[in-house]
Amino acid sequence: MLLSSRPDAARFVRCRWCAKRPVASRNSIQPRSQEESTMVLRYVLLVLTLCMTTAASFAGITGILAGKITDKEGNAVAGATIRVLGTTRGATSKINGSYTVININAGSYDVRVTAVGYDTLTKRVSIVADQTLTVNFVMNQGGVQMKVVDVSAEREMVRSTDVGTTRVTKGDDLTKVARDNIASALSLSAGIRASGNNFIVRGGRSNETQVMVDGLTVTDQFTGGLGNVGSTISAAMPSPLATEEVQAQTGGFSAEYGNAVAGIVNTVVKTGRTDRFDGQLRWRKDVPFLFGEAGNGIQLGAPNEDVVDVAIGGPMGLGKSTFFVSIRNTFQQYRNAGLEVIDPVGNNWGLLPNNRTWSRNITGRMRFQLDDNSALLVGGSYGMLSGELSGIGWLYANSQGYQTDLFGNPVLDGNGNMIGNGVAERMAKQAIVQEFTTNGFAQLNQTLAGGNTFFELRASYNGKVTEVGKRRSFEAPGIFSGIELYQPTDNMSVDDIRYIENEPNTILDEYESMRQNSFTNDGYNRNETTKRNPITGYYEGPSDAQSTNNPFGLLGYFFNHGNTVGVEFRSSTFYQFDGNITHNLEIGDARHVIKGGFEFRTFDLSLYSNLAPWSGDQFAQSYGRDNVTNPARTRDARTPTTASVFVQDQIMMKGLVLTAGLRMDYLNANATTFDVGNPDSLTPDATNKLNFGPRVSVTYPITQRQNFQLSYGIYYQNAPWSNFF
Template sequence: MLFLALLLPATSSYSGAFGNISGFVRDKETNIPLPGANIVVEGTNFGAKASKHGYYIIYNLPVGSYNLRVSMIGYSSLKLTEVEVKTDLNTSLDIDLTSRVLNTSEEIVVTAPRVQIFRDLMSSTEYLSEEAIAETTPGLTYHDKLALVPGYVANHIRGSRSSNVQYLIDGLPASGAMTRAAAFTIPTSAIAEMVVQTGGFSAEYGNVTSGVINIITREGRNDFFGALKLAQDLPARRDWTYDNARRAEFAVGGPLKLGLGGPLIDSNYLISGSAYLTDTPYRKELRRTFHTPVIFNYDLNSKLMLRLSSNLFLRWQGLFSNWEWRQYDAAWAGRLSALPKRFNNNSRMDLSIIQTLSAETFYKLEFSALRLRRRVTGTIAGEETTNLILDQSQSLAEVWQGAVEPWWEDLREQHYLGRLSLVRQLNPIHQFRLGFETNLWQISLNRDRFLLWPNGRSAESLVYSRYQDSFRRNPYALAAYFHHKIELPGFLATMGVRAEYFSANTKPALLPSEAAFAVPNDSITVPEPRQEKFHFTLAPRLGIAIPIGNIEHLAVNYGWFFELPPFYYLYTNPAGSVGARWPIFGNSNIKPIRAKAWELTYRRVIAEYSTFTLTGFLRDFDDLIDTFPYANQPTRFENQQQPVFRYENRAKASTSGLEAAYSHRFGSTLQTSLAYTYLTSTGTGSWPESTLLSRS
């Protein structure tokens, strides 16, 4: 790839998620606390004053690197540079001031350690910084960077299913409920930090059993920021197999004064976007039929942070994503002109209010509206066509006579979220977090598609079967959590619990043998209907960390985690159609997937720029989804009785292993990392259709 990048000078920018800085201010000679000392974060409006115990805490600092200035009457002022703030973590920073009687210097400058051990980091978490994403690691998108995370392989984390991974942008959902696939592509120049959690999670995180990928986007500081990146892959001489990929992205941000008929309001803004065009690795085949580009995508991210008062912030964010493409399918290699065009149109609007009520207490109120639409514009087959039989010598292009593949789909999702979080620092030792969350979905799907399966009755033939869906559903979920952190000089512990309640808000579809049917005397036999079930889960979580000096850290965590299954498995085939060769029924009574996990981690700073991590882990999955067969059901396939399948909580899995990672940084432009994961995985099904495929 050929890269061209333009960066306008600026300090590092704010992110959309937050961390804290806390510690004690003491006299360097006597170790006596210094109440009333002032701590100011340069270039921002953040700061704190030390309490009567000399303790201070600065809440809700956006992710990034900061300079702190500490002052007190009778003492030389102190400037601490390059203090790192990470998402959801507390940077512990004790400060010693020197009396002016002993030192007449006006200011003392101290640089924070290049590599730090965060005391309250209880689980395996990889923090990809702004520099690592934009400069020191290869790849065009944030998906490319994930390959560097230990335990991550092709959207699977430590052997889990891909749907067990949750995507967040600035701490809010960024994936669809029907499939749990990521819905947005954020330009790398607009990312302040990417947090990948592969171990346990605190009680604030729900609806996930395997891993969390949280993309923290920038916001402008009081300095202007701008970035432009262009990329193009170029073919080598006599090599015309390249993708013809082109990518452009930009980001601009900075300060802004807003006047709404009153006093001017301090604010910061960020606007970023990207465009991606490619002919894919199948360029040679697809370009014979379709014009370039085969794939077209653009994404836009806009943010505005307003400081309404010294303790009240308001943040608005808008995300937009559009995809248009055709996807190569080997089954249609003989007639690629039949490939239908696909569209994804996604957006998210969110509003956050953060207010500091006192030096020890603040709350955050968040609202989010996520809208997703997926369309496939193939043809709709005639009603008389249900199953097409192919022998091994035939292809779909030969059997299907229509001009375009028989696949028409229109999926719409709307997800409305409201969340309230309250944090109280009771004293330097105890911190409490309490939160409530509500989720409401509006989902509609109209789909008419043919899928290719083994025939089952003949090893030498396949069947092209028709599946139809048409439904509207409104599931909802409620959640609450409590989190308690205890912090002592040589010991930290977190204890939390998360309660969740979910309703699919519909009754399950009936199997043929359960449905009403006519008997010879024209009477009707009506079975007892299956009732809707509500699911309540309670997930305890525990973490313990033991700092060993300033360069070593031992942590262990244990917890229960629950995850809502992709909604497709709850609602598909609501009409109970049995015309396909292998009828599949959804099941709205599917329980949330459960995982029990523990992890033990040792971390050590080897040198100024080097760290080593060793982790052992075990995760057991229960209630995974599989297709369960029900034999001798009346169907319309050749008017014979045959098995039908329903999605149920029938599968289990267990993963365990050992993970070692070493990283070293050479200056600001080169970073090396080496990771090794030894993983063993056992289970009864690798994907939800495992049993169906084995039977067919």
């Protein structure tokens, strides 16, 4: 049970940099008893060291297993050996029977406990990233049997170490539900909904949720969402077959999570097992006749989706090193399928032509086990998405394009016939949206001597390219290259009779149109007509709906020529350096999990956006790319930097869990600003922003299915970069 107060909307400060959302409640903290001064001094020194030497965090991929080994009479069993099978992790129970195994990759494992004079015991456990799982073992005296298997699996219904509200969906569960992607499956959880281009968490805005894969942000740095097409088909998300687990935090985050005020979704990718090979192949295809009907008998259209997932992983043959790789290919023939509505000539408005989507993702991980306490994780992913954005307005624009000379007249073949391309104008003029997502990282994981401390250091590259425009090629996208689009150029202008090459005029060439006077055969009636563009072979310029070429004979309702969509080419890349250190400390009956970390990002952002490229707009937005229609306004790429630091301590004692932490967020926009109140002032540099966010959470388990929790925190989030530049 989570008791907290949450404002209905985030409060944005004047700088428009961050949203600040407090979550306040009462809490009560009992004073901590001090048993040994040396242990207390060690604890204080460790916290101070973390504060000084670690600088915020990323979502983790490892968890902790802890508990106690006793016999049937409740006496402690010292010296028992605990091994997490399929990994290199293990521990030995102390004199009081307690044990702790740190740095376990999230997933389901068999844990084997052996002790002299006792039967071997095995339990199936489920490790959750950034959580401590408590599992107690009761040993039977004997030692004659080689193995006694306890078939009961340890999977807590409610985890007392959760800070705030966390929904965890295991990878195996993703493959058992009738949803073929992570976003749709996660929407089955309370408070989470895949809508538009991101997840909507507890009614928050779509750009207030951070989406990560292995702690690396995959959201669009310009818009804050997963992309322009939709979260359920995003090429940034890995295959469900590659997913170990998905964590969705819907409020009350601990100090290690930042830059979000609504929710955090982190997908942990499999790295392969050391003891076996795993492989899966899944194919899903729509069966249209199985789609239902509305109450009035109207048929619901099927997207005709075709999805193929392939995954394989296992040992690499280099000691205990492992690998895992997955490929996902998605095709939708009708992206926005709807109810069947038939027009007078037989077109189905619920299944529009040229409304296809292609999405592909390949994700790979290689874990090199350097020794039992050191591992190097190397991984990356590549995603490609191409989508056609068709609409009813263009449905009846069926004329094809023709080869045209510079006077706008069709080129004739040897038989005197016009040379057409066979492509209807509705296909040539629709918007194409493409996204290319790339990331790669190397992460060192080291467990220090004593087995109570481990740290992680990581360097990563993350890139996303988004393209919106009209197609140059009418072929399906390549496997990794997408659809060829027209790139912004301005090398052509017009006069009264022809198109003129090598003469710019602030209008993009592929949107250029020429209006020309013509007369009727008798010479009495003068008309102004549009001539075809020699680059595209179609009538360009602004949208033209002055035609009755539709089954209804209506004028002004359906487009026939021209354009309705502009162009946008944007690229965001950032290099990230981060790390964290975790220490497990026991003082009497209290267990402390102390964690600190840092994160530093440096960005390179470029953009060319022209929403009306046929109008001669000299104020097209551009930085980091040539402003082809107004070169004088070309500006350098934007290069902001962000950093964060956190430290927190989670104290577990007799069922009570207290988590206290502090987070610091820093932003340097590396840009100038403009004072609206003083137009005569120069444009000074934007001030750097530094914010502190304390976090406190108290949890007490009432039953196995219910916790009592109090949380307080201050949360900050950077606005999307499109709001900055």
